[in-house]
Amino acid sequence: MRKSHKGFVFALVLVVALLLSSTSLITAQETKVLRTAYLPGDVIIDPALGTWMNEIQLVNMMYIGLTTLHETTVEIQPGFATDWSVSDDGLVYTFNLLHDVPWVRYDMGAGEVVQVTDENGNVRVVTAHDFVYGINRTLDPDTGSQYAPTLARWVVGGMEMLAGEDVELGVAALDDYTLEIRTPRPAGYLGMIYGMWMSRPHPQWAIEEYGDAWTEAGNIETYGPYTVKSWEHDVQITITKNPFWPGTDYVPPAIIDDFEFVYLEDPAMLAAFEAGELDWIPTVPLPDLDRMRVEYPDELRITSDICTYYYGFNTIIEPTDNVHMRRALSMAIDRATVVAISNGGQIPAGFFTRPDVAPGLKQEDYPDMAIWSDPEGAKAELALYFEETGTTLEDLPPITLMHNTSAAHAIIAQAVQQMWKETLGIEVQITSQDAQVFNETLRRDAPAVYRAGWCYDYPDASSFIGDVYRSVGPDSNNHTNWGPQEFFDLLDEAAVETDTAVRRDLYAQAEGWLVNEAAAIAPIYYYTTQQMTQTYVDRTYDAARLEKLNTWDINR
Amino acid sequence: MSATQISEQPSTASSHVLHLGKQLADTTTRSPWIDALRRLRRNRAAIVGLIVIVVNVIAAIFAPMIAPHHYETQNILAMNSAPQWVTDVFPKMVPTGETGGYIRVNNDYILGTDSLGRDLLSRIIYGARISLSVAFVGPFFSLLVGTVFGMIAGYTGGRVDNLMMRFVDIMYAFPTLLLVILLMAFFRASFTAGDEGSIAYRLNKIDSAFGGMLFIFIGIGLTSWMDTARLARAQVLSIRQQEYIDAAISIGARDTTIIFRHVLPNILGPIVVAESMAIPRYISFEAFLSFIGLGVNPPTPSWGSMIADGSNALISFPNQAIFPALALFFVMFAFNFLGDGLRDALDPRSNKA
Numbered sequence: 001m002r003k004s005h006k007g008f009v010f011a012l013v014l015v016v017a018l019l020l021s022s023t024s025l026i027t028a029q030e031t032k033v034l035r036t037a038y039l040p041g042d043v044i045i046d047p048a049l050g051t052w053m054n055e056i057q058l059v060n061m062m063y064i065g066l067t068t069l070h071e072t073t074v075e076i077q078p079g080f081a082t083d084w085s086v087s088d089d090g091l092v093y094t095f096n097l098l099h100d101v102p103w104v105r106y107d108m109g110a111g112e113v114v115q116v117t118d119e120n121g122n123v124r125v126v127t128a129h130d131f132v133y134g135i136n137r138t139l140d141p142d143t144g145s146q147y148a149p150t151l152a153r154w155v156v157g158g159m160e161m162l163a164g165e166d167v168e169l170g171v172a173a174l175d176d177y178t179l180e181i182r183t184p185r186p187a188g189y190l191g192m193i194y195g196m197w198m199s200r201p202h203p204q205w206a207i208e209e210y211g212d213a214w215t216e217a218g219n220i221e222t223y224g225p226y227t228v229k230s231w232e233h234d235v236q237i238t239i240t241k242n243p244f245w246p247g248t249d250y251v252p253p254a255i256i257d258d259f260e261f262v263y264l265e266d267p268a269m270l271a272a273f274e275a276g277e278l279d280w281i282p283t284v285p286l287p288d289l290d291r292m293r294v295e296y297p298d299e300l301r302i303t304s305d306i307c308t309y310y311y312g313f314n315t316i317i318e319p320t321d322n323v324h325m326r327r328a329l330s331m332a333i334d335r336a337t338v339v340a341i342s343n344g345g346q347i348p349a350g351f352f353t354r355p356d357v358a359p360g361l362k363q364e365d366y367p368d369m370a371i372w373s374d375p376e377g378a379k380a381e382l383a384l385y386f387e388e389t390g391t392t393l394e395d396l397p398p399i400t401l402m403h404n405t406s407a408a409h410a411i412i413a414q415a416v417q418q419m420w421k422e423t424l425g426i427e428v429q430i431t432s433q434d435a436q437v438f439n440e441t442l443r444r445d446a447p448a449v450y451r452a453g454w455c456y457d458y459p460d461a462s463s464f465i466g467d468v469y470r471s472v473g474p475d476s477n478n479h480t481n482w483g484p485q486e487f488f489d490l491l492d493e494a495a496v497e498t499d500t501a502v503r504r505d506l507y508a509q510a511e512g513w514l515v516n517e518a519a520a521i522a523p524i525y526y527y528t529t530q531q532m533t534q535t536y537v538d539r540t541y542d543a544a545r546l547e548k549l550n551t552w553d554i555n556r
Numbered sequence: 557m558s559a560t561q562i563s564e565q566p567s568t569a570s571s572h573v574l575h576l577g578k579q580l581a582d583t584t585t586r587s588p589w590i591d592a593l594r595r596l597r598r599n600r601a602a603i604v605g606l607i608v609i610v611v612n613v614i615a616a617i618f619a620p621m622i623a624p625h626h627y628e629t630q631n632i633l634a635m636n637s638a639p640q641w642v643t644d645v646f647p648k649m650v651p652t653g654e655t656g657g658y659i660r661v662n663n664d665y666i667l668g669t670d671s672l673g674r675d676l677l678s679r680i681i682y683g684a685r686i687s688l689s690v691a692f693v694g695p696f697f698s699l700l701v702g703t704v705f706g707m708i709a710g711y712t713g714g715r716v717d718n719l720m721m722r723f724v725d726i727m728y729a730f731p732t733l734l735l736v737i738l739l740m741a742f743f744r745a746s747f748t749a750g751d752e753g754s755i756a757y758r759l760n761k762i763d764s765a766f767g768g769m770l771f772i773f774i775g776i777g778l779t780s781w782m783d784t785a786r787l788a789r790a791q792v793l794s795i796r797q798q799e800y801i802d803a804a805i806s807i808g809a810r811d812t813t814i815i816f817r818h819v820l821p822n823i824l825g826p827i828v829v830a831e832s833m834a835i836p837r838y839i840s841f842e843a844f845l846s847f848i849g850l851g852v853n854p855p856t857p858s859w860g861s862m863i864a865d866g867s868n869a870l871i872s873f874p875n876q877a878i879f880p881a882l883a884l885f886f887v888m889f890a891f892n893f894l895g896d897g898l899r900d901a902l903d904p905r906s907n908k909a
Binding site for chain 2: 291293407
């Protein structure tokens with residue numbers, strides 16, 4: 001999923017301040033309400049369409065996947081499927097589902113969560129047919145799911161369907177509670193992919209009744225521990241406990257009644273937290289970290305993350321169409337300094353794929369493959385560029401470095417700008433755009449250098465380099481315009497390799513190609529997570545960043 | 557006869573006085589501009605404003621000599637540092653070493669540093685360049701376009717006047733701030749990706765050379781002249797009624813002569829006053845645009861962008877936002893005071909002296 005600090009809506013602060021003060025009055029003693037915030041940028045909570053971490057967080061609380069990931073080990077565990085079996089050739093997955101889990105929605109008039117009934121008045125329960133419908137809907141090109149390609153490759157007929165062909169998918173309901181998924185090729189992590197948000201059941205009747213408005217509060221039907229209670233677009237979204245979720249060993253029923261998410265810029269978020277108006281903030285503004293460390297040692301928690309911060313190069317516009325230029329720019333980034341500025345214990349990155357995912361790719365083990373910060377090497381590469389193109393520094397076309405608007409990105413961009421100026425003598429122009437506009441710009445015509453981040457969906461290199469750089473073009477997440485077929489073949493080979501050591505070598509080779517030999521991107525650092533939680537919140541920290549909100553409690 | 561009549565006009569212009577000076581040397585008549593200057597000198601607030609502005613202009617011009625550091629020099633080891641006196645002024649900023657301390661004390665930087673270890677004072681001094689150039693370019697555009705436009709409309713009258721003023725009305729109908737934001741977004745988006753050799757490409761090159769200010773100038777220039785045009789027209793309409801204009805017409809003076817020799821000097825006073833009062837608006841415009849990220853290109857410092865950067869850590873490092881805000885505050889005040897003083901000095905009806 002993509003990671004970004006979204007937008008810049010300043011007037012919102014005022015609105016939200018009012019909102020906070022009003023809601024805190026309503027909060028009655030008997031209901032437990034956790035007040036928290038998201039960065040501005042309204043969420044999309046259609047499971048087929050979610051891409052941002054915020055969105056997946058909400059979807060995960062409302063639609064439980066076939067499989068889930070363990071909170072600390074990030075290993076696969078049962079979710080909506082109680083158990084599953086894989087055929088000997090690894091091509092057929094059979095999932096046994098939970099029985100009698102009702103679809104629910106929040107009844108605005110009654111002010112409570114109610115079970116959904118069909119036209120005969122019977123309660124609708126989640127069945128394998130809903131999964132079949134959900135997967136078909138995700139892979140329908142008209143739905144426009146950005147995650148469809150991730151799933152399509154692992155479902156028989158998926159790629160054809162996504163290309164617009166009329167084919168039968170290899171997904172079938174053997175009976176109401178048995179789901180079968182067939183894959184064209186085996187891979188070790190497929191159980192996790194089938195558990196992801198784009199593989200969830202969808203309420204066909206609601207989608208057909210409401211169309212695009214089916215995810216609005218009051219319309220949306222869910223079955224997980226939480227459901228949507230209210231949603232004022234761009235202002236706030238509240239999820240409320242679903243009393244009909246039966247609870248399993250792996251996904252227990254919710255404890256806290258409501259989670260209120262308001263949209264705030266991170267400085268406003270922190271101010272509200274310090275004023276006691278928020279109970280949890282999922283991000284801390286970078287300049288405030290030092291003060292948080294001393295003032296709120298118990299509230300602040302810095303944990304490992306699942307994302308990589310990097311710069312991408314557009315390889316079809318001057319001068320970043322030249323590999324020497326890209327290598328020079330990448331090597332001239334002093335990653336240790338960027339990490340020092342960011343001040344959150346981040347780790348300098350030499351590969352795109354994080355070292356803490358399978359198959360355990362560590363840059364120290366492959367020093368020749370990883371890209372390293374090296375001013376002298378950068379100057380040598382720049383000299384090669386000038387030699388090859390027969391130009392001088394004066395002829396250099398203007399280079400734009402673009403980031404989505406955020407204080408943290410702006411600081412890092414200016415630091416990098418200065419490094420390039422000092423090491424290479426290259427002056428770049430920094431521009432920033434609001435997240436939505438920025439994404440559109442990347443799709444249409446990416447600038448020479450752009451800021452990006454990527455977080456894994458399941459802890460495997462396949463979810464890093466394999467998902468982002470296995471394709472190229474406007475509808476993919478690869479905006480570098482770089483992607484030779486041999487590179488794709490290498491990724492495909494690595495994706496299905498079963499021997500871990502061989503697989504690690506294959507991925508190292510691919511990474512070396514991507515970040516070093518071709519230098520299509522410049523990895524900068526591996527993220528850490530900085531969160532603040534009031535001490536009366538009894539919570540856990542999810543290693544994959546998708547917090548298990550249903551296990552949290554408030555003890556005032 | 558005509559000479560006395562002219563000198564009795566309340567706001568007679570210097571040009572008239574100059575060629576009449578010899579004839580009237582024996583009388584005690586003084587130039588109204590000298591009078592105005594005398595009145596201005598007696599207005600303390602205006603003089604303080606003027607001094608602040610002059611100091612700022614000097615700082616802006618000689619920034620490389622005055623500023624202790626270059627505005628883009630980063631010192632990562634000293635990032636987010638503050639000198640001792642700043643930590644004394646802001647009790648929340650507790651220096652490291654004390655309990656709950658998190659501020660790196662570094663007395664090499666008089667006002668402290670920002671999150672990239674850049675000297676705040678130097679950036680404020682360089683930032684004056686942006687604010688002051690806007691303070692001069694704004695009125696320049698406005699006077700040039702607005703005055704000429706308004707004078708032509710007012711003097712010509714009739715259908716031309718009607719058409720020209722309806723155009724001003726249309727321009728007024730655009731919400732100025734919104735228009736500037738849209739213009740900036742449009743310029744930025746369409747000029748960054750121009751082909752080499754195209755106009756867009758060249759404009760963008762110029763903009764880069766100006767540190768991103770060209771588009772601010774264009775944005776302000778396109779939206780600032782309407783007020784002046786209306787004012788100039790109204791002034792011209794009232795002056796056209798005066799006898800000395802009839803006299804000029806009767807002796808066969810050409811229109812351009814009348815406009816520029818007889819009308820312009822007489823309407824200049826109110827327009828100068830109006831423009832000097834508008835300067836703070838231009839400055840805050842630029843600060844606002846920079847604040848929302850549509851202003852100058854980083855790392856060029858502008859007070860607006862510095863306040864925006866600083867506001868991200870307002871609680872931890874208040875100095876990073878407050879010092880540039882103070883600079884902005886003082887300069888805006890200075891221009892306001894000076895504008896007030898000029899109005900009092902140039903408008904004889906409010907003449908208290």
